[in-house]
Amino acid sequence: MIKVGIVGGTGYTGVELLRLLAAHPQVALQVITSRADAGTKVSQMFPSLRGYVDLPFTHPDEAKLEQCDLVFFATPNGIAMQQVRALLDAGVKVIDLAADFRIKDISEWEKWYGMTHACPDLVAEAVYGLPEVNRAQVKQARLVANPGCYPTAVQLGFIPLLEAGVIEPGSLIADAKSGVSGAGRKAEIPTLFSEASDNFKAYGVAGHRHLPEIRQGLGCVTGHPVGLTFVPHLTPMIRGIHATLYGRLTRDVDLQALFEQRYANEPFVDVMPAGSHPETRSVRGANRCRIAVHRPQGGDTVVVLSVIDNLVKGAAGQAVQNMNIMFCLPESTALDNVPLLP
Ligand SMILES: NC(=O)C1=CN([C@@H]2O[C@H](COP(=O)(O)OP(=O)(O)OC[C@H]3O[C@@H](n4cnc5c(N)ncnc54)[C@H](OP(=O)(O)O)[C@@H]3O)[C@@H](O)[C@H]2O)C=CC1
Ligand SMILES: CC(=O)N[C@@H](CCC(=O)OP(=O)(O)O)C(=O)O
Numbered sequence: 046m047i048k049v050g051i052v053g054g055t056g057y058t059g060v061e062l063l064r065l066l067a068a069h070p071q072v073a074l075q076v077i078t079s080r081a082d083a084g085t086k087v088s089q090m091f092p093s094l095r096g097y098v099d100l101p102f103t104h105p106d107e108a109k110l111e112q113c114d115l116v117f118f119a120t121p122n123g124i125a126m127q128q129v130r131a132l133l134d135a136g137v138k139v140i141d142l143a144a145d146f147r148i149k150d151i152s153e154w155e156k157w158y159g160m161t162h163a164c165p166d167l168v169a170e171a172v173y174g175l176p177e178v179n180r181a182q183v184k185q186a187r188l189v190a191n192p193g194c195y196p197t198a199v200q201l202g203f204i205p206l207l208e209a210g211v212i213e214p215g216s217l218i219a220d221a222k223s224g225v226s227g228a229g230r231k232a233e234i235p236t237l238f239s240e241a242s243d244n245f246k247a248y249g250v251a252g253h254r255h256l257p258e259i260r261q262g263l264g265c266v267t268g269h270p271v272g273l274t275f276v277p278h279l280t281p282m283i284r285g286i287h288a289t290l291y292g293r294l295t296r297d298v299d300l301q302a303l304f305e306q307r308y309a310n311e312p313f314v315d316v317m318p319a320g321s322h323p324e325t326r327s328v329r330g331a332n333r334c335r336i337a338v339h340r341p342q343g344g345d346t347v348v349v350l351s352v353i354d355n356l357v358k359g360a361a362g363q364a365v366q367n368m369n370i371m372f373c374l375p376e377s378t379a380l381d382n383v384p385l386l387p
Contacts, residue, residue, distance in 0.1 A: 146190035194359030202351035212292035285325030332362030
């Protein structure tokens, strides 16, 4: 059994980890932290977990994380980087769901995240945990940087086109919409019911911190910098990301075949039949990205539609997928559930 700890168990990604790991046959949950709710039983706070998780939350200062085989950090940015070195030294593997280890260029990270990085050398070691690109490296990793939610949806949509060299890499557009759970469980005015429901808006147009992450990932695919316009939007749904991606074709290609071949062996990427319009509810609660590729009126613009559940393939599910790879388990273990509908 893999002894697992979760730092930040009361947030949306933390409780999603608990939901998935409670059904994992190879996982023994050892410790789940919360500062605010230390001492409270997990199942008292989250009755959906009654009968599945029988632990109390532990204060992070008292959590014996070094006794785990793997620790997930489901914490705000800037927390994991302060604790990871001691855990790695104790032989514990780490998956960070936040952004501390995602950006290799430290000054770029410090610019977007507004803090000084505590361990640049570990950023260099960390593997960016997008299994569809880095599966072999994840398998060897001690430290995995789990991708952001928007970056997962956007990269999976653009990768087949960029790898094949069939679009102009300098003029990519990603128009993405997220459910409100993407902002986390903490109380903030923009995510109040009467602010976020029955409303729709763009944000971060001047620059969102996922822009450098997506540019880095796509730049690794092409081998040179890409030009990207990324505009996120907040939609009045709870879960889900819908990314509409635009690229300018440089040559004629069978787009449907290109996508089907690229993802033929990927358990969690579904290339839908030509002409499809994937919906966020078709992936709700599931570790799946559904993609459709279009070429409107046979013109030179390719439109890719990519949907994920931000809390699953965009966070906790992808983290469990990475854990399965790191521990040489079948990749789909505890991730094979059918999405919820409606
Ligand atoms: N929501 C989403 O869709 C996605 C989120 N992410 C990333 O995952 C991480 C977690 O997100 P999310 O679950 O939404 O966040 P939440 O705000 O919902 O939860 C944060 C959790 O971290 C704990 N926490 C906060 N501060 C500290 C601290 N200083 N030390 C230890 N624990 C702390 C909180 O509990 P307490 O305060 O009681 O300790 C809480 O359990 C973030 O970095 C986020 O950017 C990534 C992809 C998607
Ligand atoms: C809807 C919403 O607010 N989404 C969040 C992004 C989700 C996320 O958690 O991203 P990181 O893991 O990179 O922090 C945002 O735009 O800030």
